[in-house]
Amino acid sequence: MTALAFSWVFGPTVIRWLKDLKFRQYYADKSEQAGGTVRVTDKRGTPTMGGVLIVLSMDLAVILWAQLNPLILLCLLSLIVLSALGFYDDYLKVTKQDGEGVKSKVKLWVQLALGCSVAGYLWIVPETRPLVEDIMVPFFKAPILEGAALIGFGLVLTAIMGSSNAVNLTDGLDGLAIGCTIIVTSVFVALTYIAGNIKWAAYLQVPYVPGASELTVFCAAMLGASVGFLWYNCHPAQVFMGDTGSLALGGALGIMAVLIHQPLILVIAGGVFVAEALSVMLQVSYFKYHKRKTGVGKRIFLRAPIHHHFEQLGWKETQVVTRFYILTGLFAGLALLTLKIR
DSSP: OHHHHHHHHHHHHHHHHHHHTTOBOOSOOHHHHTTTSOOOOTTTTSBOOTHHHHHHHHHHHHHHHSOOOHHHHHHHHHHHHHHHHHHHHHHHHHHHTSSOOSOHHHHHHHHHHHHHHHHHHHHHSGGGTHHHHSBOOTTOSSOSBSSOHHHHHHHHHHHHHHHHHHHHHHTTSTTHHHHHHHHHHHHHHHHHHHHTOHHHHHHHTOOOOTTTHHHHHHHHHHHHHHHHHHHHHSSSOSOOOHHHHHHHHHHHHHHHHHHTTOTTHHHHHTHHHHHHHHHHHHHHHHHHHHHHHHSSOOOSSSSSSHHHHHHHTTOOHHHHHHHHHHHHHHHHHHHHHTTTOO
């Protein structure tokens, strides 16, 4: 509630501040560039970098209400690093007034360094080493592999880097990324509580993670801050979160999945995010492959990420967003269903 109240109350102030600083979206949407063409949108001039409101609301609520154990500190540090990366990226875009921010390779290297740091810390500390070495898969009661540190490192990196970039790619329509994030975060509110409660973890046969109960506070803060931001980001959006918010929120979801020893459950709960990321990967890869073979690029989708494909098919923006909410809700339900189907 603290994060929700903060984002609601200070939302108008932050929006005015961003307008006064001229932090507005003058550039073509990054997601449209991924589709192979660039189309200037009618959203130019809308304040961006609104993710600062989400991150500040989360930080305030977590510091006030959570016990700052190592897991919480790891989450806060990761959130700050990714939001700072996104903020710098947004700043370069609005000051240059084009779509060129931080180079993609630089972003990936920063995310890789963060992922390696998280995985390395968890592996070094004896109490958290199983989070990296023992591989848990949804629908299975016990780890399918034990002592598989190399595979575990790969999963940690994939969860953090993949989710951060996937949410970033999803942030192309009013309310789409933040609404889907709210639904997925709701799942992790439940999962972190279960993982941190030894009785519930034993009953549902999921890994018990000491200290994970405090992660519920982090997830609740993320949920509240996101709901508050959606109030201003729903169609027609008064503000965009920018990379400041999307990179941080996506990374936070990935870290949550890792810290409760369920990195692969994010693939289910965040099915829409996975589809968005895969659509871009397939689009770009197929375009380059076809151009190399024939000299002419060919696309699988009309535009990527896939939410723009449906826009090109004639769906209204609000239809795409609402239907993706429905799909995310179904994926979230399936993720929770894995707790009983074992």
